[in-house]
Amino acid sequence: MEIIQILQYSFIQKAFIAGSFVAIACATLGIFLVLRKMSLIGDGLSHVSFGAIALGLFFGFYPFYIAVPLVALASIAILKISEKARVYGDAAIGIVSAVGIAGGVILASLSKGFNVDLFGYLFGNILAISASEAVLSVILSFVVISVVAFFYWDLFSATFDEEYAKTTGVKTNFINALLTVLTAITVVLSVKVVGIMLVSALLILPAITALQVSKNFKTALVLGGLFALFSVLLGIILSYILDLPAGATIVMLNALFFALAFVWKKIG
Template sequence: MDILHFLQYAFIQKAFLAGSFVAITCAVLGMFLVLRKMSLIGDGLSHVSFGAIALGIFFGLYPFYIAVPLVMIGAILIIKITEKTRIYGDAAIGIISAVGIAGGVILASVSRGFNIDLFSYLFGNILAISTLEVISSIILSFIVLLTIRFFYWDLFSATFDEEYAKTTGIRTSTINTLLALLTAITVVLSIKVVGVMLVSALLIIPAVTALQIAKRFRSAMFYAIIYALLSVLCGITVSFFYDLPAGATIVMINALLFGMTLLYKKIG
């Protein structure tokens, strides 16, 4: 089959469209998460989303409708535990993510019968994305990207020098909560693309790769978007032609681009 025929399939078009929006959102948000040393919050929230999706399936509801608010609550809990108690952020992420996974496993165990559904959320299945999910992805991506655009300088200042940002009236605590909430939405968005287990890769790897070569923040963001788009679009294509799981293929291409960039930096 040639590439033109491949692109004519409706499910491929939907996968490309939703995947592109998710890739751009993950790249932009991931840049702030990586630089603010909040990368692992994506990993933690993806585990919460596992529990939330299990709950949705358990009650026979559309899992994403349950996952978005529950993962947002998880995000707020992580931030509040870190702020209000003597617990470090990584430990708070560990607690909340463990609860999410444990909840999901218990629900899967007591209900029996939806394990196959749950498996598709664990490892993603963008080639089976529905029209409703494509529309939801685009709308939620726009919400995340516009929010980042609106708070761009607040995020920039708080990421560069948090203490100084506070002296200029920027509420860094609100910015941290906002970032966690945006991550929650993006994690849920990305589950269909790469699955619960690999969501954090989509948030971290393009940003880290771009930071190896970029000399400016805006160019870093641009490179991260290019890397994320390349990996998602190539990942979908390769997975289709070689009958590989799309999510895992996307992550492996991301990792390959990271390795090539490191090599280029070393010898360049």
């Protein structure tokens, strides 16, 4: 089957457009998260999105409308628990993540009707993305990327050396909260692309691949975005041609890019 023919399908076009924006948003945030040793926040928040989507299905709302604000609130809860309850960040992620999963399982058990829909979100399917979901993904991803661009220097400074950043007037508490909320929004959008189980891969893998080969911070951000973009575009085409699940194909391509970058760095 010719690539040109594949690209003419409207579901492929929607997947390309939405997947590209979400992938770039993921990689951009992923660079900051990996360098701050917060990689697993994506995993935790994706588990919360499981509970939030279950809540939406339970009450008959469009799941993403519930998931975006709820997961954003959960991200703030992670920050507050680690600040106020003197709990380490990874433990705070564990608490919120477990509550999200447990809530989702209870709601699934109570409803006895939407289990198929809910478990469909576990592995995602970008090829089944609707026009409205594609538009929402593009708009929110654009907002995330624009906010990161606006606060780029503050984010960079606070990630490199938080204490020094404070001495230059950077409001690091605000920057930390901003990064966490942007991550929450992006995680929810990524659920449709790769599914709840693989969201953290989309945040981590393009970022660590870029970090292998970058000689400065801006290059790392650009390369991370490019690796994520190519993995999504190529993953969608391959998954269609080979009849494989799109999310898992995208993640495996990202893992391959990382392995190649690692080898290139070692021999380069």
